[in-house]
Amino acid sequence: MPSTRSNFLSLAATAMVAAAGFFSLAGPVHAADGKLDFYWVDVEGGAATLVVTPEGESVLIDSGSAGGRDPGRIVAAAKQAGLKKLDYFILTHFHLDHFGGIAEVAQQLPVGVVYDKGIPDADPDHNPNDTRFPLMIKPYREMKVGERRVIHAGDVLPLRPGAGQSKLKLWCLGANQQFVSPADNAPATPAADCAGAKSKGKDTSDNANSVVMLLEYGDFRLFIAGDLTWDVEARLACPVNVAGAVDVYQVTHHGLAVSSNPLLVRALDPVVSIMSNGTQKGCEAETFATLSALPSLQAKYQIHRNLRTDAENNTAPDYIANLEKECAGNFIKLSVAPDSRSYVVSIPATGHQRKFATRTVRLPK
Numbered sequence: 388m389p390s391t392r393s394n395f396l397s398l399a400a401t402a403m404v405a406a407a408g409f410f411s412l413a414g415p416v417h418a419a420d421g422k423l424d425f426y427w428v429d430v431e432g433g434a435a436t437l438v439v440t441p442e443g444e445s446v447l448i449d450s451g452s453a454g455g456r457d458p459g460r461i462v463a464a465a466k467q468a469g470l471k472k473l474d475y476f477i478l479t480h481f482h483l484d485h486f487g488g489i490a491e492v493a494q495q496l497p498v499g500v501v502y503d504k505g506i507p508d509a510d511p512d513h514n515p516n517d518t519r520f521p522l523m524i525k526p527y528r529e530m531k532v533g534e535r536r537v538i539h540a541g542d543v544l545p546l547r548p549g550a551g552q553s554k555l556k557l558w559c560l561g562a563n564q565q566f567v568s569p570a571d572n573a574p575a576t577p578a579a580d581c582a583g584a585k586s587k588g589k590d591t592s593d594n595a596n597s598v599v600m601l602l603e604y605g606d607f608r609l610f611i612a613g614d615l616t617w618d619v620e621a622r623l624a625c626p627v628n629v630a631g632a633v634d635v636y637q638v639t640h641h642g643l644a645v646s647s648n649p650l651l652v653r654a655l656d657p658v659v660s661i662m663s664n665g666t667q668k669g670c671e672a673e674t675f676a677t678l679s680a681l682p683s684l685q686a687k688y689q690i691h692r693n694l695r696t697d698a699e700n701n702t703a704p705d706y707i708a709n710l711e712k713e714c715a716g717n718f719i720k721l722s723v724a725p726d727s728r729s730y731v732v733s734i735p736a737t738g739h740q741r742k743f744a745t746r747t748v749r750l751p752k
C-alpha cells in the first residue's frame with residue numbers, strides 16, 4: 388500500500404537524520420560499539436581520566452595542570468575518541484595538577500556540567516600564609532561552562548543508561564570526608580585489622596577531601612578517588628568495606644605513599660591498577676609494595692616509568708605508557724565490552740593490549 392510505503396520511507400529518513408545528528412554530537416567512534424571507554428591522559432604527574440559512555444556521552448575527571456601541554460593532550464584524546472564536547476567535568480579537589488587544565492580545555496571544547504566540592508574562597512589547604520589561591524583559581528572560576536553543581540556523597544551522574552545489556556552508573560561515594568552509608572550487606576573488615584592499622588596523622592590538605600567516585604557498568608567496577616589520603620581512606624574500609632571489590636583501581640594520589648592505605652586497597656581487591664604518576668612523582672616504594680602484595684592483582688599499569696634512582700619500583704616496561712622523560716604523552720586506554728564480562732587495557736601508541744575477565748566474586752577474600 389502506497390501510504391504504508393511512504394510511512395516507512397519517512398520513518399527511515401527520520402532515523403537517518405537522527406543517526407546523523409547523533410554522530411555529529413558523539414562522533415562515530417563510540418556511537419554504536421556499546422563499549423565503555425576510559426583514557427588516562429598523560430599529564431606528567433597530575434591526573435586526567437576521560438570516560439566515554441556507550442551512548443557517546445563523556446565525563447572528564449580532573450584535568451592536569453595549566454599551561455598548554457596537559458589541556459592539549461586532553462583535547463587530543465577527546466578528539467581521538469570522536470568527541471566534540473565534554474558533557475561533564477568532575478573535579479576531585481582544588482589542587483593545580485587536577486583543576487589547572489580545564490579552563491584551557493573549555494576554550495577548545497564546550498564543557499557541559501561541572502561538578503566540584505564548591506570553590507573555596509581561600510587556600511584549600513588552610514594555610515593562612517598562602518594567599519595565591521584566589522589568583523590560581525580565577526580561570527577555573529571564570530571559565531564558561533554549561534552549568535555548575537556541588538557534588539555530594541550519594542549523587543549519581545545523570546548519564547544515559549543506554550539500551551544495551553549492561554547498566555551504567557557513575558556515582559559519588561564521598562566528598563569532603565563525608566561518605567555514603569554502607570550497604571546493609573557491606574562486608575566487615577576484621578576488627579583486628581582496623582584496630583591495628585597504622586595512622587599517618589591528620590591530613591589538613593584538600594587531598595583528604597577528595598571526591599570518591601565509583602563507576603559501574605554491568606558487572607564491571609572502577610574506583611577513582613583523586614588524591615584521597617591514608618587516614619581518610621581507612622574510613623572506606625573500617626569498620627566495613629564501603630566500596631566493595633572492584634576490577635580496576637586508579638591508584639590514589641599518583642602512587643604517593645601518603646595514600647593507598649593497604650586497608651582500603653585490600654578491601655577494593657582490584658585486578659588491575661592504573662597509576663597516573665610522573666617521572667619523578669608518585670610510584671613510591673610503599674605504594675608499589677602494597678600493590679605488588681595484592682593476591683587479586685594481575686597487572687599494574689603506569690603512565691610513566693619512575694626515573695628516580697629507585698628503579699625497582701616500576702612495573703614491567705610493556706605496562707608503562709611513557710618510558711622516557713622526553714615522552715610523546717601516550718595515554719592508557721581501557722574498553723569494557725558491551726556485555727561487561729571482559730575489558731581490554733591497551734597502550735595504543737606502543738601496541739600493548741591485554742584482555743581481562745570481569746570479576747564475578749564481589750566480596751574480597
Ligand SMILES: [Zn+2]
Nearest residue numbers: 433482484614
Ligand atoms: Zn594530585
